[in-house]
Amino acid sequence: MMKEYNLVVIGSGTAGSIAAAKCKKSGWSVAMIDERPFGGTCALRGCDPKKVLVGITEYMDGVERLKGSGINGDIHINWNNLMNYKKTFTDDFPEMKEKGLKKQGIDTYHGHAAFIDENKIKVNEETLKGNYFLIAAGASPAKLPIEGSEHFTFSDDFLELEELPKDIVFVGGGYISFEFAHIATRAGANVHIIHRGERPLEDFDKDLVDQLVNYSKDIGIQIHLSTEVKKVEKMSNHFIVTGSNGSDKKEFSADLVVHGASRAPNTDSLNLKSANVNVSKKGIEVNDYLQSTSNSRVYAAGDVSDSPGMPLTPVAGMESHLVASNLLNGNNRTYTEQIIPSSVFTLPKLATVGMSEEDAAEKGLDFKVNAIDTTKWFTYKRTNQAVAFVKILIDEENDQIIGAHLLSHEADELINIFATAIQFELSTKDLKKMMFAYPTAASDIGYML
Numbered sequence: 001m002m003k004e005y006n007l008v009v010i011g012s013g014t015a016g017s018i019a020a021a022k023c024k025k026s027g028w029s030v031a032m033i034d035e036r037p038f039g040g041t042c043a044l045r046g047c048d049p050k051k052v053l054v055g056i057t058e059y060m061d062g063v064e065r066l067k068g069s070g071i072n073g074d075i076h077i078n079w080n081n082l083m084n085y086k087k088t089f090t091d092d093f094p095e096m097k098e099k100g101l102k103k104q105g106i107d108t109y110h111g112h113a114a115f116i117d118e119n120k121i122k123v124n125e126e127t128l129k130g131n132y133f134l135i136a137a138g139a140s141p142a143k144l145p146i147e148g149s150e151h152f153t154f155s156d157d158f159l160e161l162e163e164l165p166k167d168i169v170f171v172g173g174g175y176i177s178f179e180f181a182h183i184a185t186r187a188g189a190n191v192h193i194i195h196r197g198e199r200p201l202e203d204f205d206k207d208l209v210d211q212l213v214n215y216s217k218d219i220g221i222q223i224h225l226s227t228e229v230k231k232v233e234k235m236s237n238h239f240i241v242t243g244s245n246g247s248d249k250k251e252f253s254a255d256l257v258v259h260g261a262s263r264a265p266n267t268d269s270l271n272l273k274s275a276n277v278n279v280s281k282k283g284i285e286v287n288d289y290l291q292s293t294s295n296s297r298v299y300a301a302g303d304v305s306d307s308p309g310m311p312l313t314p315v316a317g318m319e320s321h322l323v324a325s326n327l328l329n330g331n332n333r334t335y336t337e338q339i340i341p342s343s344v345f346t347l348p349k350l351a352t353v354g355m356s357e358e359d360a361a362e363k364g365l366d367f368k369v370n371a372i373d374t375t376k377w378f379t380y381k382r383t384n385q386a387v388a389f390v391k392i393l394i395d396e397e398n399d400q401i402i403g404a405h406l407l408s409h410e411a412d413e414l415i416n417i418f419a420t421a422i423q424f425e426l427s428t429k430d431l432k433k434m435m436f437a438y439p440t441a442a443s444d445i446g447y448m449l
């Protein structure tokens, strides 16, 4: 039997959920399909469970930093307890999520969705016909052309490890590798990060990344740059990872090899050709309305769309709002450039928003850079932070803040104030007029400008 809906959504993550709820609220019939437990990556296998682990290591790191300053005694991370704690956030989530969807009147389908033609989708034995489709299928670790790549463990599995192995190799120098490496090191593992390029964490300020790399080395993480992983071999009870740095061959022994390299949009198995949906390497090709460039019934949002936004949860949310508006009112909202702050949840955290020095120079702007080591400032001295640095870019012509790059334990919260300043084009004078509660990290902002 064929069921008909105003909107069929593939994916129950952030990019699918907002538009589904808004369309349903406006009286549309809506179906949502997911092949994995409902809830998507962020809540079940990404941001949230990761932040639970980061949170605990952060407490431990804080105690280590302040030992002898009023705290004594040894503490350690009990991985098994930590995982059980994490599960209190993730285990019940899919059921709660699905209940919520059903309560709204959204029909839910479990299974793999693939198009049959331009307006029909097959899930298991059922065919769903839609006036419109929202593809919000997310992304997965990219396939790497490495011999033995079948031995990789993925980020999803790392967040489910019942026991933490002793020797871990992370392949790729992106934010997932760095965050997990910091967690695993604090929990007692020997960790290597192997990165092909000269520069890890490429989307972040180079000088601050260098400081983070040095500090990561200080806490015991072994970082190998310009080193390409060629092969992973399974031995009887461990793996050998072979990499090369030019003509130098390097071998690493590991109990676990984690794919922490790039992620690719989930477009391969949707049978998009039969639906006449064009796709690029970066995802589903969309116009400024996030509508497929080749099939006007189809919209795409979040990690799966080839839109200008980064693959981050707030971007998926923003895109889903935009799609809902265009579906319900006809194409009326276009993709406008939004200020997107982001953070690497290492300890200390590295955060960025707005332009880098390279961007500003390329645009020919007349700007100044306030680069300040803040380790001696009260906020950072009080918590004994070994590295704390800010770099604020200010447009000399209009006194507006155009970029902020922060490295400290407070960076993930503080960056949001700079994002607000950039989004609303505040000048340094405006920001200095603000009164922030004292003593907080925000109350230092005036001194950064």
Ligand SMILES: Cc1cc2nc3c(=O)[nH]c(=O)nc-3n(C[C@H](O)[C@H](O)[C@H](O)COP(=O)(O)OP(=O)(O)OC[C@H]3O[C@@H](n4cnc5c(N)ncnc54)[C@H](O)[C@@H]3O)c2cc1C
Residues within 6 Å of the ligand: 010, 011, 012, 013, 014, 015, 016, 033, 034, 035, 036, 037, 039, 040, 041, 042, 043, 045, 046, 047, 048, 050, 111, 112, 113, 114, 136, 137, 138, 139, 155, 176, 266, 269, 270, 301, 302, 303, 304, 311, 312, 313, 314, 316
């Ligand atoms: C380890 C990790 C840490 C992260 N940390 C952060 C962070 O700190 N901050 C941040 O902003 N972002 C973070 N991200 C990125 C963030 O999780 C994603 O940008 C966001 O979840 C994307 O949402 P989405 O709705 O586009 O896709 P998803 O949430 O991935 O949802 C897609 C859903 O579609 C389903 N699906 C796919 N194909 C099919 C099919 N053919 N049929 C049926 N169902 C299908 C999938 O099962 C999945 O549930 C992290 C990601 C990872 C992996």
